[in-house]
Amino acid sequence: MKPDQKYSVTLTIVNDLGLHARSAAKLARLAEEAKGDVWLIKNGNSADAASMLDILTLNCPMGTQVTISIDDEADQKTLDRISTLIRSGFGE
Numbered sequence: 580m581k582p583d584q585k586y587s588v589t590l591t592i593v594n595d596l597g598l599h600a601r602s603a604a605k606l607a608r609l610a611e612e613a614k615g616d617v618w619l620i621k622n623g624n625s626a627d628a629a630s631m632l633d634i635l636t637l638n639c640p641m642g643t644q645v646t647i648s649i650d651d652e653a654d655q656k657t658l659d660r661i662s663t664l665i666r667s668g669f670g671e
Contacts, residue, residue: 587620587648588658594668598639600631602669607631609661615651617661628661 592598598606610617610628617628621643626633628647639645647665649658664670 586650586652586655586658587646588662589644589646590662590665592639592641592643592645592665594671595641596671597641597643598634598637598645598669600635602671603631603634605664605669606634606661609657609664613649613651613654613657615649615654617650617654617657618646618648620646620648 594602596602606619607629613629619626619628619634619637621637621639624637625648626637628634637645645665647658647661649655
């Protein structure tokens with residue numbers, strides 16, 4: 580799946596522990612609020628961002644670049660909230 584640049588953002592995982600279980604759960608909760616699908620993409624591999632287990636399979640330590648992509652422009656607010664969460668280091 581290629582992300583639509585209009586509905587995606589690429590970010591760097593900044594928290595020391597990377598994208599681990601607790602941070603993946605926070606991301607998945609936000610993604611579940613979307614009307615359409617939300618994807619987490621790393622090195623061409625995509626995961627359903629509403630699934631904590633899918634997120635964890637991507638193995639994203641600190642410094643990893645990920646792209647968050649939405650299928651429906653109505654979910655722009657969700658994309659913005661997920662972006663803020665990642666930029667904040669998941670509040671850790």
